[in-house]
Amino acid sequence: MRTPRFPRSACYNPDWLIASASGGANALWLTEWLSEAIELEPGMRILDLGCGRAVSSIFLQREFGVDVWATDLWFSASENLARIRDAGVDSHVFPLQCDARSLPYAEGFFDAIVSIDSFVYYGTDDTYLPYIARFVRPGGVLAMAGAGLLREIDGVLPAHLREWWEPAMWSLHSAAWWRRHWEKPNLVTVERADAMPEGWRAWLDWQHAVAPDNFVEIRTLEDDRGEYLGYVRAVARRRLDVPLEEPIRSVPTQYTKHPMLRGDSRERSASRFPPLCRRGARLRRRMVREDPTPDRASAGGRAPGRGRAHRPSPLTSTSSTRKRHVARDRK
Ligand SMILES: C[S@@+](CC[C@H](N)C(=O)[O-])C[C@H]1O[C@@H](n2cnc3c(N)ncnc32)[C@H](O)[C@@H]1O
Numbered sequence: 001m002r003t004p005r006f007p008r009s010a011c012y013n014p015d016w017l018i019a020s021a022s023g024g025a026n027a028l029w030l031t032e033w034l035s036e037a038i039e040l041e042p043g044m045r046i047l048d049l050g051c052g053r054a055v056s057s058i059f060l061q062r063e064f065g066v067d068v069w070a071t072d073l074w075f076s077a078s079e080n081l082a083r084i085r086d087a088g089v090d091s092h093v094f095p096l097q098c099d100a101r102s103l104p105y106a107e108g109f110f111d112a113i114v115s116i117d118s119f120v121y122y123g124t125d126d127t128y129l130p131y132i133a134r135f136v137r138p139g140g141v142l143a144m145a146g147a148g149l150l151r152e153i154d155g156v157l158p159a160h161l162r163e164w165w166e167p168a169m170w171s172l173h174s175a176a177w178w179r180r181h182w183e184k185p186n187l188v189t190v191e192r193a194d195a196m197p198e199g200w201r202a203w204l205d206w207q208h209a210v211a212p213d214n215f216v217e218i219r220t221l222e223d224d225r226g227e228y229l230g231y232v233r234a235v236a237r238r239r240l241d242v243p244l245e246e247p248i249r250s251v252p253t254q255y256t257k258h259p260m261l262r263g264d265s266r267e268r269s270a271s272r273f274p275p276l277c278r279r280g281a282r283l284r285r286r287m288v289r290e291d292p293t294p295d296r297a298s299a300g301g302r303a304p305g306r307g308r309a310h311r312p313s314p315l316t317s318t319s320s321t322r323k324r325h326v327a328r329d330r331k
Helices: 014-019 027-035 055-064 077-086 128-135 167-171 175-183 199-210 215-224 275-290 294-298 319-330
Strands: 045-049 067-072 093-097 110-116 136-149 188-195 229-238
Touching: 014 199, 027 055, 027 110, 027 136, 027 229, 045 055, 055 067, 055 077, 055 093, 055 110, 067 077, 077 093, 110 128, 128 136, 136 175, 175 188, 175 229, 199 215, 199 229, 215 229
Parallel strands: 045 067, 045 110, 067 093, 110 136
Antiparallel strands: 136 229, 188 229
16 A cells, blocks of 8 residues: 555555545546646646545645535535545635536636546547636646556457456546547547556556455456556646637527327418527529529429438538527527
């Protein structure tokens, strides 16, 4: 539990740490490892995403003088507040219980977002980086560390991992995978993506200390010996030159009754387009007026296949098209 590799963590009482455990990793070791790859200065605003029992939040405040919003889904903010108060950091660490996919914070509020052994629960979705990036200021940092793979498993699961493996573990990935995953949307610059040297031993040591009867995990780590399992981290900086798309928070539509079946006497009188498609209907009427092609007129104004191509679908339209629809529907 006390290792020269993590001198800051070594100052904390192991009983306090074990009593505050909320997952399968030593939160102090992972936070110390991650903090070595980012510059933290007193007064910085940090979002600790998936903080569990807020051990990492307390550590970051005490060690670096930062202000931390300790945010977690499963663990109670009240329990965390008691721990934070006992640690004497309640004027700088603020616990909140909420979902990482539905955060209540202002855009650009944080100087850095850190996530310790938690990002895999929500962050593998391709839509998540564009979502979370908006909460850190341009030039701010997004950083995560946690259990992962030292190389991707592309085919069959190796035999020695099978007993321990669960379906959700397919969200474990290598540092190279995280680099690609974060680089794809072109919103951040990835500054670091690597694995902890001998990370599997740190994982195993922690298991022996906190859950010595977790035989399956211990046996799996011993059999694997760092072939697949270990700790990975990734650090990225939000780009200054790339503005983020405004998220769509709601689409103010209005229900209009339409005949459902063909042959209904009211079919002709009702609009055939739902509100979001009115632009398509207008566009088509204009095309009919402007285009004298004879088969258009005979085909009721639509050349086969052509009119359809101009009708925007709510599913396929870009968000800027949808925003124009919304603005028009509001009028
Ligand atoms: C393995 S625990 C790690 C906790 C803590 N960071 C630590 O290292 O001890 C994973 C944490 O992720 C959090 N989590 C999972 N899904 C989440 C979500 N959608 N939003 C916020 N937190 C989430 C859980 O509440 C849990 O505390």
